Amino acid sequence: MERFLAEVERRAFHIARYSLRDDDEALDAVQDAMLKLVRRYSSRPAGEWQPLFYRILGNCVRDMQRRRAVRNRVIAWFGRGDATGRERDIVAEAPDCREPGPEKQQQLDDAMQALQQAVADLPPRQREAFLLRQMEGLDVAVTARTMGCSQGSVKTHYSRAVHNLRERLGEYW
């Protein structure tokens, strides 16, 4: 179990962060998913852990998004703070991990940031299907089981995601 968690934790963090656009909340979501997997499903065969984990993670992310929406409504009700629902700009807040180097490196970084932003801006189900398939390497059947939908739906979400990304990232990728 520990090896499995160590193997997926980084990708899981990124997948959660694309949806939540907040490092702390993404870390909380990953930790919640780890705990729930361990508590409920550690006795299940190891081959089932990956879809179970990502299904739990998806639920944790949605719970956090719902809580955030409620919090924003409450804050808006009392007229305090910024409750316009404006989401943080992860590109602007992303740590600057660029090494000082040639112009080419700058272009690669720009392309990467554009990709991240484009993925983050995808509709939730498209993003989920795309990230599970591309980052986690799940096939269509396992992705469908993870997302709790049909394989046809996964194919639709995924192909729309790719279409959106291609339209937006054509100049970079």
Next chain:
Amino acid sequence: MAGDNRQTDFEKRIGQALRQHSDQLDAATRSRLARARSTAIDELRDNRFSWRNRWFPLGVAAAAAVVVALLLSPNPPVPVPDSSTRIEPLEDLDIVLAEDSLELIEDWEFYRWLEDVQDVG
């Protein structure tokens, strides 16, 4: 590409880029992820230990209760079998196996003759 398991070059490129990027995390985030994993694994170990701890005393208590119940209980009443199905004890085994009985069987013809003679007489 209709979303099946084949991928175009575009998909392969962005997929590879995303996977490579996912490995690049700052030390603080890596540390927090490791702590989260450690917390989950600790809980898994605690759960297994606590289940063992929970069942072992229960098993011992149950075994002790059975022993105490057996020691303290009065002799249980012996069920009386129905007379029709009662099996006679083997008290008469020695009679059955006595030598004279065997002689009786051996002299059966003699006693039959004796009985006939007495009837005639």
